[in-house]
Amino acid sequence: MTIWFRPVIQAPLQIFNMNNPSQSFVKFEKIDKSYDGEVLVVKNLNLDIAKGEFVTMLGPSGSGKTTTLMMLAGFETPTNGEIFLDTKPISKIPPYEREIGMVFQNYALFPHMTVEENLSFPLEVRKIPKPETKEKVQKALDMVELGNFGTRFPAQLSGGQQQRVALARALVFEPRLVLMDEPLGALDKNLREQMQYEIKHIHDRIGITVVYVTHDQSEALTMSNRIAVFNDGVVQQLSTPDILYEKPENSFVAKFIGENNTLNGVVADVNGDTCTVELDNGFGKVKALKINVNEKGDKTQLSIRPERVTIDSTNPESNNFEGKIQELIYLGDHIRARLNVCGNDEFIVKVPNEGSFSHKEGDLLNLSWNPDDVRALDI
Amino acid sequence: MEVTISTAELLTTDGIPLKQSLRKAERRNKLRAFLLVFPLLLFIFVTFVMPIGDMLLRSIDDSQINSVFPNTFDEYKNWDKGADELPPEEVYKSLFFELANGDKRQIGKALTRMNYAKSGWKSLIKKTTREIKKIVKKGEEPVSYKDTFIKINKLWADPTYWYSFNQMVNDRSSIYYWNAIDRTFDENGDVALQDEKRRMYMNTWLRTFKVSVYVTIFCLILGFPVAHLLANLPLRYSNLLMIFVLLPFWTSLLVRTTAWIVMLQQNGVINGILVWLGIISDDGRIQMVYNETGTLIAMTQILLPFMILPLYSVMRVIPKSHMRAAQNLGAKPATAFWRVYLPQTIPGISAGGLLVFVLAIGYFITPELVGGKDGKLIGSWIAYHLKTTLNWGLCAALGAILLGIMLIFYWLYNKIVGIDNIKLG
Numbered sequence: 092m093t094i095w096f097r098p099v100i101q102a103p104l105q106i107f108n109m110n111n112p113s114q115s116f117v118k119f120e121k122i123d124k125s126y127d128g129e130v131l132v133v134k135n136l137n138l139d140i141a142k143g144e145f146v147t148m149l150g151p152s153g154s155g156k157t158t159t160l161m162m163l164a165g166f167e168t169p170t171n172g173e174i175f176l177d178t179k180p181i182s183k184i185p186p187y188e189r190e191i192g193m194v195f196q197n198y199a200l201f202p203h204m205t206v207e208e209n210l211s212f213p214l215e216v217r218k219i220p221k222p223e224t225k226e227k228v229q230k231a232l233d234m235v236e237l238g239n240f241g242t243r244f245p246a247q248l249s250g251g252q253q254q255r256v257a258l259a260r261a262l263v264f265e266p267r268l269v270l271m272d273e274p275l276g277a278l279d280k281n282l283r284e285q286m287q288y289e290i291k292h293i294h295d296r297i298g299i300t301v302v303y304v305t306h307d308q309s310e311a312l313t314m315s316n317r318i319a320v321f322n323d324g325v326v327q328q329l330s331t332p333d334i335l336y337e338k339p340e341n342s343f344v345a346k347f348i349g350e351n352n353t354l355n356g357v358v359a360d361v362n363g364d365t366c367t368v369e370l371d372n373g374f375g376k377v378k379a380l381k382i383n384v385n386e387k388g389d390k391t392q393l394s395i396r397p398e399r400v401t402i403d404s405t406n407p408e409s410n411n412f413e414g415k416i417q418e419l420i421y422l423g424d425h426i427r428a429r430l431n432v433c434g435n436d437e438f439i440v441k442v443p444n445e446g447s448f449s450h451k452e453g454d455l456l457n458l459s460w461n462p463d464d465v466r467a468l469d470i
Numbered sequence: 471m472e473v474t475i476s477t478a479e480l481l482t483t484d485g486i487p488l489k490q491s492l493r494k495a496e497r498r499n500k501l502r503a504f505l506l507v508f509p510l511l512l513f514i515f516v517t518f519v520m521p522i523g524d525m526l527l528r529s530i531d532d533s534q535i536n537s538v539f540p541n542t543f544d545e546y547k548n549w550d551k552g553a554d555e556l557p558p559e560e561v562y563k564s565l566f567f568e569l570a571n572g573d574k575r576q577i578g579k580a581l582t583r584m585n586y587a588k589s590g591w592k593s594l595i596k597k598t599t600r601e602i603k604k605i606v607k608k609g610e611e612p613v614s615y616k617d618t619f620i621k622i623n624k625l626w627a628d629p630t631y632w633y634s635f636n637q638m639v640n641d642r643s644s645i646y647y648w649n650a651i652d653r654t655f656d657e658n659g660d661v662a663l664q665d666e667k668r669r670m671y672m673n674t675w676l677r678t679f680k681v682s683v684y685v686t687i688f689c690l691i692l693g694f695p696v697a698h699l700l701a702n703l704p705l706r707y708s709n710l711l712m713i714f715v716l717l718p719f720w721t722s723l724l725v726r727t728t729a730w731i732v733m734l735q736q737n738g739v740i741n742g743i744l745v746w747l748g749i750i751s752d753d754g755r756i757q758m759v760y761n762e763t764g765t766l767i768a769m770t771q772i773l774l775p776f777m778i779l780p781l782y783s784v785m786r787v788i789p790k791s792h793m794r795a796a797q798n799l800g801a802k803p804a805t806a807f808w809r810v811y812l813p814q815t816i817p818g819i820s821a822g823g824l825l826v827f828v829l830a831i832g833y834f835i836t837p838e839l840v841g842g843k844d845g846k847l848i849g850s851w852i853a854y855h856l857k858t859t860l861n862w863g864l865c866a867a868l869g870a871i872l873l874g875i876m877l878i879f880y881w882l883y884n885k886i887v888g889i890d891n892i893k894l895g
Contacts, residue, residue: 166794186797187806199795203813212809213799264800 115139115175116300117163117268122172124158124324132158134324136172140302145294147303147311150321151347156304159321160270163302165189176267187216192261192269196276198253200245206232206256207241213264231259234293251282258290268300275310287313308348312336320344337396341383342468345394352400352438354393355470358384366467368393374433377410379465392470397439399464402456409459414438416454430456522873529866532643538580539568543639546632551657557632562615569599570606586649586861588634590625598622633657646867651675671851671868678847681765681837682830688770689777689826690819696774697781697818702790719775727836730768734759734840760842768840773829777822784818820887828876848872 117140124133133155140146148156161167163174165186173180181189200209207228214224232238235255245253254274261269271290275283291314294301305311311318312332320327320335320343328335328344339345342353356368359376366381368391377393384391405411414430425441426448432438440458442448450456480488536543541564549557569577577599584591601622605612612618619626637645637655648654648661652669656662663669696715700708718726733739736755744750758764788811796806834849841847852868855861883889 164794164798166797186794187800187802189798190800191798193795193798195791195795197789197791199789199791201792201796201810201814212796212801216799216801216805216809260799 116142116144116177117302118175118178119159119163120173120175122159122162122169122174124155124162124167125170131170132324133162133169136324136326138319138326138329140300142300143298145291145301145303145314145316147305147315147318148321149305149308149311149318149347151306154321155324156319156321157272160272160302160304164191164193164270190264190267192264192266194254194257194261194269194271194274196273198245198257198274198277200253200256200260202245205242205244206237206248209245209256210241210260210263213260217264227263231263234262235259235289250278251286254278254286255289258293262293262297262299266299268302271301271303273305274303275305275307283307283310284313290314312348320347322347338382339394339466339468342392342394342470345466345468350397350439352395352397352432352435354395354433354435356391356393358387358389358391358467361387365462368467370433372434375412377465378462379467380463382466383468390470391467394466394468395460395464397441400440400458400460402440402442402458405457405459409461410465411457411459414440414456414458416450416452416456419450419452428456430458432458525866525869527866528862529646529870530642530644531863532583532638532645533641534576535580535583535638536641538572538576539565542568543635546635546639549632551633555629556616556627559614559616561632562619562626566602566612566615566618569595570602582860583638583863584634586864587637587645587654588631591631591634594623594625594631598626629657646863647871649864650867650871671848674846674848674851677762677844678831678849681762681769681845681847682827684766685769685773685830686777686823686827688766689774690823692770693774693777693781693822694815694819697778697785700778700782701785701788715775715778718771723772723835724839726772727768727839730764730771730840731759734764734767759840760845762841762845764840764842765837765845765847768836769830769833772836773826776825776829780821780825781815781818784815784821788814816887820883824879824883828879831875832872 117138119136119138122133122136123131125131136155136159138146138159148159150156158167162169165181165184169182173182175181176189176191201212204212210228210231211224214227219227228241229238232241235258237252237255237259240248240252240256245256248256254277257274261271274290275286278286287310290301294314303311303314312335315332317329317331318335319329322343328340330338335344336349339348345351346353354368354370354374354377356370356377358366358381359369360367361381361384364381366379366384368377368379370377379393412432414432416428417431417436418429420427420429423444425443428440428442429436430438430440440456482488482491484491542561545560545564546557549561577595581592581595584595598619605618616626625631633656636657636659637643645655649664650671652664652672653661654664696711700711700715702708703711731738735741736757738759740758741750741755745752745755750756758767792810792814793803793806796810797803801809831847832849833847834853837845837847838850838853841850848868852865852872855865855868880889
């Protein structure tokens with residue numbers, strides 16, 4: 092994806108304002124969804140997506156993210172609430188009139204049609220004249236660098252090529268927004284990473300609004316403007332990737348995004364934005380940011396990112412603890428050390444490989460971490 | 471450095487040519503595989519290939535009668551039909567001696583054959599033979615064999631009898647095939663229509679086609695939604711539905727056919743209900759069985775699983791996301807079905823259609839039982855000639871035509887859809 096042809100869809104890249112709901116292009120308002128009348132798969136979903144934004148719904152399977160996407164596409168009806176697209180409610184609009192492009196999980200390319208026929212299908216049903224159709228199809232194929240593959244059948248393409256055809260097909264009729272339902276799930280790791288960049292670049296290029304569903308956090312972090320982390324039918328946190336990673340608001344998000352060390356305890360003292368936590372089993376006290384706890388006596392789970400823990404540098408301002416090395420894994424650029432810290436056997440520390448690390452399994456390490464890097468979350 | 475491209479045979483490490491070594495290694499496996507399938511091959515050969523070969527031979531074989539009347543037929547070929555109204559004296563003479571000296575059983579068989587060509591031959595020859603034997607016993611030698619024959623029975627002066635010899639004078643004859651489509655040979659040996667009262671096969675052929683096409687269409691119309699449901703319902707419902715499809719399939723054909731008679735006959739269940747509901751009067755009971763309608767209804771029901779199962783196996787693997795994708799791309803549900811779903815079911819439609827059509831065209835029991843007079847198919851004629859008239863030549867020809875039609879359909883299918891696309895499960 093180095094040379095870019097003229098973009099297929101000329102929409103100006105909008106500077107989006109996420110804090111102003113009147114500006115929102117897609118708006119979920121109080122959406123509930125239940126299939127059987129007993130279990131809510133989506134609970135009170137409120138979500139605003141700005142024009143031109145790339146929003147990812149991230150979550151484990153069964154968290155309601157795909158259901159949300161299907162409601163937006165029109166294949167599922169919300170049990171309660173309303174979805175607005177460009178300020179108009181869309182619940183009564185059938186899927187074929189919504190003008191929303193979609194890339195399906197297994198591409199859903201029509202096997203009896205050639206690549207060209209697949210791409211011209213949405214244009215044909217819109218009764219767009221033949222020459223124009225041909226031109227648009229060719230442009231879309233060029234965009235995904237499959238200009239010479241028009242006469243092939245989907246079965247004659249590799250997985251990555253099929254993926255690109257699916258992408259081109261979802262874009263060729265210039266939809267108002269594009270939905271992607273785990274589009275890279277069937278690809279191998281290298282191709283998946285490459286396609287992530289390609290999709291991101293196409294988004295940057297044509298400025299279309301994208302709603303993307305995945306369970307792969309690195310995919311979400313790579314591509315998105317904002318990520319909505321789903322769990323149990325509820326959006327746990329909606330933020331930009333950096334805030335999501337660095338400032339998770341609850342323990343689910345902290346655990347789900349990136350690697351995370353946890354220590355359990357009880358709040359001993361609250362002081363403004365910070366608090367002191369008495370660790371369980373008398374391992375000592377930790378100074379932490381007060382995020383998801385209220386008052387003294389609350390149970391809490393502390394979250395510390397592995398790369399924020401330093402070794403052999405004590406500082407009275409920091410939290411200083413000892414850890415016993417359980418396992419060392421050599422990973423080239425860094426060494427991954429699994430330690431026993433305050434009773435937690437799965438405490439991970441990433442030691443940069445500067446050539447000076449000489450400890451063995453069983454050794455004790457002096458660890459320290461800054462109070463600003465410890466977040467007291469719910470348990 | 472010199473680069474040589476070796477054209478020599480590849481050798482194994484031990485220096486044996488690679489191909490030879492491979493063949494040796496494979497031989498045992500091949501032999502074992504062959505021995506495993508050998509009984510089946512033998513079975514197929516004895517029970518399938520040989521009977522069909524025999525049938526095909528029989529359909530063109532006319533040698534028996536030629537062995538009974540060799541001289542007569544030789545002389546007959548010299549008859550110039552344009553010049554003389556009746557055959558020359560030599561024909562009568564040869565026939566005289568061949569009737570007088572021939573083996574009684576062989577002549578009997580030949581007479582049956584002659585009766586296929588023209589009815590009346592049997593009694594004529596029998597009477598004549600009796601008279602000829604009397605003449606031979608007396609030791610008289612007739613002055614004119616021709617006059618003697620005509621004196622015995624004046625039908626011997628009727629040239630149409632002699633014309634019918636035309637279709638018997640060769641060892642190999644296509645007459646059975648022509649008979650099977652209501653054609654025969656005229657006095658010059660040219661193909662001509664049968665007498666009106668002997669034309670019965672073309673009508674049956676046409677009806678067989680019509681019924682088979684209708685049954686195929688009805689099966690498709692009825693089977694398509696069922697197969698779609700089977701493929702798309704939740705498992706517990708689709709399993710139940712599958713049992714409903716398969717249960718009749720496992721029930722005896724005879725039971726199902728007679729059940730239809732019970733349902734459809736004039737004093738049957740359906741007429742009874744309609745009368746009870748007051749939709750029809752007691753005198754106006756509908757004739758639904760012992761005619762073509764009965765054949766159509768019963769055959770459609772009986773052949774329905776053969777349509778549903780291939781369709782189901784194809785529909786099961788069409789991802790549901792395809793219909794969604796089509797709608798997402800802007801196609802209304804009907805368009806999505808027509809452009810995206812239906813084309814993907816074509817292997818199933820064609821497999822089911824071919825299966826139902828081929829089975830229907832050769833169907834026998836059901837049309838025989840519920841078809842009455844005007845609902846019988848070609849299979850009934852085959853059975854009739856096989857069991858009643860013993861005209862095996864005609865049976866074989868009818869069967870061979872049926873086989874030919876099926877082969878043509880397979881060929882067409884292969885041309886249009888491709889036999890690799892067939893999916894039966």
